[in-house]
Amino acid sequence: MANEKAFLGKGWSFPPVFDKFEKEVVMLEAEESVRSSISLLLSTELGERVMQPAxxxxxDRWLFESLSTSSATAIEKEIETALLMYEPRVNLNEVRVLPDAMESGKISIRVDYTVRSTNKRNNLVFPFYLTEK
Incomplete structure (x- = not known):
């Protein structure tokens, strides 16, 4: 179990949270760290990070686009590529755009993944608003 945690890592939560009693940064470990990392990746516009522009x-390209089958597929492929490049701790099972509330300008992006070191399947549903920034 200790080896699994070492592989999955330990890192700051984002945005950073500070424990006022311990007077230190709240750290995320293991699968919680992986989930947070995926969420952060989905929240980040390409080029937004100065030290890691890729x-x-x-x-943001999709904010004012109408959602069609081809645009949903393109979004899925972009996210798959980003996750394959920047989240080596998981095997990606599926990325799916769910047009939950298209009338209100919201889609949900479901990421199904398996954590490599524990072989546990997880999923994350990320809300993405097409009409707001």
Whole structure:
């Protein structure tokens, strides 16, 4: 179990949270760290990070686009590429765009993945608003 945690890592939460009693940064470990990392990647516009300009995906490109089958597929492919490049701790099972509330300008992006070191399947549903920035 200790080896699994070492592989999955330990890192700061984002945005950083500070424990006022311990007077230190709250750290995320293991699968919680992986989930946070995927969420951060999905929240980041390509080029937004100065020191890692290739981190993220072309999120803002889709803000004012109408959702069609081809645009949903393109979004899925962009996210798959970003996750394959920047999240080596998981095997990606599926990325799916779910047009939950298209009328309100919201889609959900479901990421199904398996954590490599534990072989546990997980999923994350990320809300993405097409009409707001």
């Amino acid at each position: 981190f993220g995906w072309k999120r």
